[in-house]
Amino acid sequence: RKLLKHDDAIIVHDNKISLNDRVCGSDVKAFEYLTPDADNVRTLEQLDKAVRLYHGHLFESESRAWVMPLRDRMRKRFQRAVLSLTKAWEKNGSVERAEALYYQSLERDSSAELIYTQLMLHLKERGRTTEALEIYRRCEESLQDKMGTKPSPETRKLYEALRNDQ
Numbered sequence: 001r002k003l004l005k006h007d008d009a010i011i012v013h014d015n016k017i018s019l020n021d022r023v024c025g026s027d028v029k030a031f032e033y034l035t036p037d038a039d040n041v042r043t044l045e046q047l048d049k050a051v052r053l054y055h056g057h058l059f060e061s062e063s064r065a066w067v068m069p070l071r072d073r074m075r076k077r078f079q080r081a082v083l084s085l086t087k088a089w090e091k092n093g094s095v096e097r098a099e100a101l102y103y104q105s106l107e108r109d110s111s112a113e114l115i116y117t118q119l120m121l122h123l124k125e126r127g128r129t130t131e132a133l134e135i136y137r138r139c140e141e142s143l144q145d146k147m148g149t150k151p152s153p154e155t156r157k158l159y160e161a162l163r164n165d166q
Contacts, residue, residue: 044088047081078105079112086118098122106138111146113139117155124162132162 082105089098102119106112116139123132136151136159143149151159 044085047085075109075112078109079114082115083118086122090122095126110142113143113151113155116142116151117158120158120162124165129162129166133159133166136162 082101086098086101089095089101099119099122102115102122105115106119109115116135120132120135120139123129123135136155139155140151143151150156
């Protein structure tokens with residue numbers, strides 16, 4: 001409470017501790033508000049702000065079960081926001097901005113296979129097949145290192161199509 005400089009910043013109720021939303025906010029709450037769900041699509045400006053709030057996996061060094069559902073939900077929302085933004089930017093001609101976001105997103109979540117595949121397609125559509133193939137290699141390496149898995153059959157199929165187009 002001293003650190004937050006508000007006596008009423010922390011609420012204790014039923015042996016649970018939480019932050020008082022009326023006194024202080026959190027990046028998690030802001031991110032969840034700004035990212036789309038099934039019923040509430042946000043503006044591109046809000047999605048852009050949300051993407052800038054996301055700095056990687058929530059409590060990345062924490063491996064206890066309680067954090068996994070929240071971390072996974074945040075990760076999926078981040079990926080949806082990135083894909084919504086990049087598609088909108090590509091559509092309105094901001095191709096460089098979209099491409100930069102693909103790369104920035106992979107720096108924050110290097111095991112986001114869906115973002116790898118969309119970047120591969122983005123590069124292919126611009127005649128940059130060699131770069132798209134290199135992105136596949138990065139994806140393959142990252143998935144193996146981080147998760148002990150291989151790319152999905154769909155991603156491997158895209159890779160094969162890219163190889164055959166060369």
